[in-house]
Amino acid sequence: MKILVCVKRVIDFNVHVRVKADGSGVDLAGVKMAMNPFDEIAVEEAVRLKERGIATEVVVLSIGPDVVQEQLRTALAMGADYAVHVKADTVVQPLAAAKIIAAVVKQEQPEMVLMGKQAIDDDCGQTGQMLAAMLGWSQGTFAAKVEILLPLPLGEGRGEGGAPSAVSTYVASPSPDPLPKGEGFSYATVTRETDGGPTTLRLNLPAVITADLRLNTPRYPTLPNIMKAKSKPLKTIPQAELNLDVAPRIKVLKVEEPARRKAGQRVKDVAELVDKLKNEAKVL
Amino acid sequence: MSVLILAEHDNKTLSPATLRAVTAVQALGEAHVLVAGQGCAAVAKAAAGLAGVTKVLQVEAPHLRDGLAEELAPLVAHTAQGYSHIVAASTAFGRDVLPRIAGLLDVAMVSDAVKIISPDTFVRPIYAGNAYETVQVMGAPIIISVRATAFAAAEAGGNASMESLAPLLPVAISSLVSREIAKNERPDLLTARVVVSGGRGLGSAENFKRMERLADKLGAAVGATRAAVDAGYAPNDLQVGQTGKAVAPELYIAIGISGAIQHLAGMKDSRVIVAINKDEKAPIMELADYALVGDLFAALDALEKCL
Numbered sequence: 001m002k003i004l005v006c007v008k009r010v011i012d013f014n015v016h017v018r019v020k021a022d023g024s025g026v027d028l029a030g031v032k033m034a035m036n037p038f039d040e041i042a043v044e045e046a047v048r049l050k051e052r053g054i055a056t057e058v059v060v061l062s063i064g065p066d067v068v069q070e071q072l073r074t075a076l077a078m079g080a081d082y083a084v085h086v087k088a089d090t091v092v093q094p095l096a097a098a099k100i101i102a103a104v105v106k107q108e109q110p111e112m113v114l115m116g117k118q119a120i121d122d123d124c125g126q127t128g129q130m131l132a133a134m135l136g137w138s139q140g141t142f143a144a145k146v147e148i149l150l151p152l153p154l155g156e157g158r159g160e161g162g163a164p165s166a167v168s169t170y171v172a173s174p175s176p177d178p179l180p181k182g183e184g185f186s187y188a189t190v191t192r193e194t195d196g197g198p199t200t201l202r203l204n205l206p207a208v209i210t211a212d213l214r215l216n217t218p219r220y221p222t223l224p225n226i227m228k229a230k231s232k233p234l235k236t237i238p239q240a241e242l243n244l245d246v247a248p249r250i251k252v253l254k255v256e257e258p259a260r261r262k263a264g265q266r267v268k269d270v271a272e273l274v275d276k277l278k279n280e281a282k283v284l
Numbered sequence: 285m286s287v288l289i290l291a292e293h294d295n296k297t298l299s300p301a302t303l304r305a306v307t308a309v310q311a312l313g314e315a316h317v318l319v320a321g322q323g324c325a326a327v328a329k330a331a332a333g334l335a336g337v338t339k340v341l342q343v344e345a346p347h348l349r350d351g352l353a354e355e356l357a358p359l360v361a362h363t364a365q366g367y368s369h370i371v372a373a374s375t376a377f378g379r380d381v382l383p384r385i386a387g388l389l390d391v392a393m394v395s396d397a398v399k400i401i402s403p404d405t406f407v408r409p410i411y412a413g414n415a416y417e418t419v420q421v422m423g424a425p426i427i428i429s430v431r432a433t434a435f436a437a438a439e440a441g442g443n444a445s446m447e448s449l450a451p452l453l454p455v456a457i458s459s460l461v462s463r464e465i466a467k468n469e470r471p472d473l474l475t476a477r478v479v480v481s482g483g484r485g486l487g488s489a490e491n492f493k494r495m496e497r498l499a500d501k502l503g504a505a506v507g508a509t510r511a512a513v514d515a516g517y518a519p520n521d522l523q524v525g526q527t528g529k530a531v532a533p534e535l536y537i538a539i540g541i542s543g544a545i546q547h548l549a550g551m552k553d554s555r556v557i558v559a560i561n562k563d564e565k566a567p568i569m570e571l572a573d574y575a576l577v578g579d580l581f582a583a584l585d586a587l588e589k590c591l
Contacts, residue, residue, distance in 0.1 A: 011411070013546075016414075016545075017411040017414040017415060019415050026410075026411060026415055093392065094383070094392075094393070095386065095387070095390070095391070095392050095393075098387060117527075118527075120411070120412065120526070121410065121411060122410050123395065123396065123409065123410055123411070123412065123526070124393075124395045125379050125383070125395055126383035126386065126393050126395060127383075128383075129353065129380065129381075129382075129383035129384040129387060130383050130384070130386055130387030130393075131387065132353075132354075132384060132387070133357060133383075133384040133385070133386075133387025133388045134387050134388075136457075137457070138354055138457040138458040139353055139354065139380070139384065139458075141353075141376075141379070141380045142376060142379075142380070144520070189461060192376075193376070193520055193521070194376035194377070194463075194521075195375050195376045195377070195474075195521060195529065196463070196464075196465050196466055196521060197463070197464040197465055197466035197519070197520075197521050198463075198464050198520070199460070199462070199463045199464070200460070200461040200462045200463070201352070201458055201459065201460060201461060202458065202459050202460075202461050203457070203458045204457040204458065212527070213510070213527050214514075214520065249391065249392035249421065249422050249423050250392050250394070250419050250420070250421050250422070251419065251420045251421075251422070252417050252418070252419055253405065253417075253418040253419065253420055254417070254418045255410070255415050255416070255417045255418075256415065256416050256417075256418075257414075257415060257416075258409075258413060258414065258415070258416055258552070261552070261557075261571060261573070262573075264557075264569075264570075264571070264572045264573045264574060264575055265573070265574060265575070266575050266576070266577065267574050267575070267576050268576075269576070269578075269586070270576065270583055270586035270587055270590055271586070271590065273558065273574055273576055273587075274587070274590045274591065276574055277535070277556070277558070277574070281535075281556045281573065281574075283478070283534050283535040283555070283556050284502075284535070284591070
C-alpha cells in the first residue's frame with residue numbers, strides 16, 4: 001500500500017504570534033517556521049506503517065513557495081521515500097489545497113492519504129474532509145489509533161484447514177470485530193477522538209485519515225537520516241500545470257489581536273478569593 | 285433566504301451545541317433544522333419546539349443512524365439547494381461533516397465563527413486564538429461551523445412545521461464499530477456555568493480526583509490540560525485547548541495549570557478566571573482575574589471548607 005502524506009509549513013508552535021500593526025495579517029518576517037505538528041504525527045504514522053510492512057512506499061507532499069522544501073526534507077529524514085512539491089507563491093486556502101492534493105492523488109495513486117487534523121496557523125481543519133469528498137473516499141478524522149487490514153496475495157496467509165485468514169494486522173492485538181468476509185477487501189479501523197469519548201470506525205480503503213495529537217509521538221530525525229534525505233528524490237510541479245481553480249474564495253478583511261482582559265489581581269489566601277468571587281465578581 | 289442547520293444528536297436527544305447554532309443564525313435568515321438519523325422523531329420534535337426554528341426536515345434511514353460524514357454530507361449537499369448558509373456547531377461532529385459538504389459543493393467554509401457581522405462576513409480565531417480574522421466569503425451556499433460558546437442556547441417556545449424527506453441511497457464505504465460514551469454525571473464541559481480544570485501541577489491521578497471533589501461541590505464541569513491528560517490523570521475528552529474543547533464558562537478555576545498558549549486558546553474567553561499555582565511566574569497568573577500563589581492542596585482543602 002502506498003501512502004501520501006501532506007505537510008504544511010507553519011509558524012513554529014512555540015513562537016509568540018504578533019499581529020501586524022496595519023491589521024493585514026500576522027507578522028511572519030524572520031519568524032521560525034516548522035512543519036505543522038499534526039502533519040508531523042501523520043508522517044510518523046506513515047513511516048511506522050512502512051516499518052511494519054503495511055505500507056510499501058511513503059510519498060510526502062507540500063504546497064507553497066520553495067521554502068516548503070525544508071519541511072519536505074524533514075519528512076524525508078523521518079523516513080518518507082520521496083517528495084512532491086507543488087510550487088505555489090500565493091496563499092492556498094483549504095478548498096484549493098484539497099483540489100491540488102486530489103490532482104496529486106490522481107498522479108501518485110496512493111491507497112491512503114494522511115495529514116494533520118488541522119494546521120496550527122489558520123486552525124481551519126477542513127482540507128482532509130474536503131479531499132475525501134472530492135475523491136469519494138471514506139474519512140477518518142481526528143485519528144488517535146489506526147489499524148490497517150490488508151488482504152494478502154492469494155495462496156498466502158491461509159490458516160489451518162483452509163480457513164482464510166487473509167489479513168495482516170498492524171497492531172499486535174487482534175481487532176475485536178469479525179474479520180472482513182471475502183478476499184481482496186482491505187480496510188482501516190480508525191479510533192477517533194470525539195467530544196463524548198472515543199469512536200471507532202471501519203473505513204473502506206482508499207481513505208483519508210487526519211491525525212490527532214495522540215496518534216503517536218513523532219521521532220526526531222537522526223543526523224545520518226538528515227544527510228540521507230538530501231539525496232532522496234524531490235519533484236517540483238508548478239501549480240499552474242495542474243490547471244485547477246485555486247482562486248481564494250475567502251477574503252481576509254482584517255486581522256486583530258484578541259481583546260485584552262482587564263488586569264487581574266493577586267489574592268493572599270482562599271478566604272479572600274472566595275470573598276472576591278462572591279462579592280466582587282458575583283460568580284459564586 | 286433560509287439557513288439549513290445540521291442537527292447533532294444521538295437519535296434520542298438534540299445536542300446542546302445545536303441550540304447555540306440556532307441562536308447564531310438568527311441574523312442570517314429563517315432557520316431550518318435537518319434531523320437525519322434513525323428513530324429520531326424525538327429529536328425532530330425537540331428541534332421544532334425551539335424558538336427561532338421555522339421548519340424541521342426529518343430524514344430516516346438505517347445508514348443515517350450513526351452520524352457518518354460519508355452518509356450525511358451527500359444528503360446535506362442534496363438538500364442545500366435554495367439555502368444561503370449551511371451551519372452546524374463547531375464540535376467534533378460539525379468539524380467532521382461540514383468540510384465534506386463544502387468539498388462536495390465546491391464552496392469555501394468558515395471554521396469556528398465567533399461572530400456574524402453580515403451574511404457573508406464573519407470573525408474567527410486563528411493561531412490558537414492569538415489573533416482573530418474577519419473574513420468575507422464569496423460564493424454560495426456559505427458553510428459555517430459556529431463556536432458554541434460564543435452564542436446563547438435557543439430556548440423553547442417555537443412551533444416549527446415538520447417535513448419528511450426521502451433519504452439518499454447508502455454510500456456504504458464506512459461503518460461504526462463502537463462508540464464509548466464517557467460516563468459523566470457532571471455538567472457538560474461546553475455548557476457548564478463553572479469549570480474546574482487541572483494541570484500537571486496536581487502531580488497524580490489521585491490528586492486530580494481530589495480536585496474533582498471540589499468541582500462536584502460547586503456543581504462544576506471538570507476540565508484538564510493536555511499535560512494532565514497525557515500523564516493519565518484525566519480522559520482525553522476532558523481536554524481544554526486548541527486541540528481539545530473551547531470553553532467559556534462564567535467561572536473557570538485553573539488548578540496547577542501553567543498556561544501554555546494551546547491551553548489558554550480553549551479557555552481565555554471565560555468571564556472570570558481563577559488561577560491557583562505555586563509558581564507566581566506561570567503564564568496563567570497573568571491572564572487570571574484572581575491569582576492565588578501557594579500550595580495547591582492546602583488551597584483545595586481550604587476551598588472545600590469555604591464553599
